[in-house]
Every structure is written in C-alpha cells, then in structure tokens.
Amino acid sequence: AQTVTQSQPEMSVQEAETVTLSCTYDTSENNYYLFWYKQPPSRQMILVIRQEAYKQQNATENRFSVNFQKAAKSFSLKISDSQLGDTAMYFCAFMDGGSQGNLIFGKGTKLSVKP
C-alpha cells in the first residue's frame, strides 16, 4: 500500500525567509503524481503544486518549488520569500497514475510565518 509521511508536524519561518517542508512516500508504482496542498485556517484546501513522476524537471509555481527525488522517494516543498498569508497546514499527497482520484495524504505540516 502506498503511504505518505511528513515528518515535521510544525514549522515556523520569519517573513521573507525560505522554508522547506519534507515529504517522503512509498510506492512500487512507476506512474504516479505528487501534490502539495495548502489548508489555511478557513479550511479550504488549495492545490499549491503538482509533479508528474515521469517528469525529471522539478515543478515550480511562483514562490513555490519542489525537490523531487524519485529514487529516494522524496518530495519536498520550498517556499521562498515567505509571506504571512502562507501560514497554513501543508499536506503532501500521492496519487497512483491508474487511480480514479484516490489522493493519499500525509498528516500535514503546520507552518507559521512570523512577522
């Protein structure tokens, strides 16, 4: 069974600095997708970034980028120039390429951005 592990329950960062959130996963599949979702206090989960496993190039969305290490099964999220609005729970998620929508989530990392 696939699993997703986020080893950092909580993290904090100063505004404008850079922070990296860790995620590891376990799968025997070769075709899959990885995601980072943000859940602010309003509780609506928002997709931050997505990575297709067949792509070697790391995904980037503005201040958010990932470090995808397929052999190590690692998928970390880097947030540059942290802003107060980045304060949220961040969930790493995995989806088997053959799945019909079954996102497998990690337990989440609570990120606090301090002024």
Next chain:
Amino acid sequence: EPEVTQTPSHQVTQMGQEVILRCVPISNHLYFYWYRQILGQKVEFLVSFYNNEISEKSEIFDDQFSVERPDGSNFTLKIRSTKLEDSAMYFCASGPPGASAYEQYFGPGTRLTVT
C-alpha cells in the same frame, strides 16, 4: 473565481440518524470526490464519481455510505445510521473535464458531529 461549495458548514446529528451532506461542484466539472478528515488524523479518500457512477471507492466507503448527483448541480453524500466514529470533516472536491483525476478542487468542508 468559481469555487466548490458545501452545506451545511456544521451538522450535528444523533447516533443512528441519517445525514445528507451537500456539495455544489464547479459548474463545468465532471469528476466528483468525497474525502473525510477525522480530527487530528489524515485526510482520507472515500469515493470518486464520474458519469453517474462510482469510479473508485475506499474500504471506508461501505454500505453505510452512498453518493448521488440528484440534479445537474448538486453532489451528495448520504450516511445511513450514523455512528460516533463518523464524526469528521467531510470534504467534497470536483475536477474539470479532460483533467483526469489529478486536478481536484476542494470545498471548505462540512463538520459532522455525531452525538
């Protein structure tokens, strides 16, 4: 920007009662999902739905649960004979045509409390 909406935001029910959680997906979306998050635990996939039938379901989604798209706009999750352990946050998600299962937009959730 279009959003997935869910009603009610909080539902309290007594053990053994039936509840229906409602979701209005983004209007042109064709893929629909339900997830739940028990307090302090991971977000868990329940079911995916496409073309008026279930595409995939998890072990959690047993005979107690059912989903329906009763009209062109709503997507519902029915829980028959609720149990205390059904207390959780329930998230609906929808996905656009052509995006496969890896593009899911989440609603704000319904907090279900079973007493």
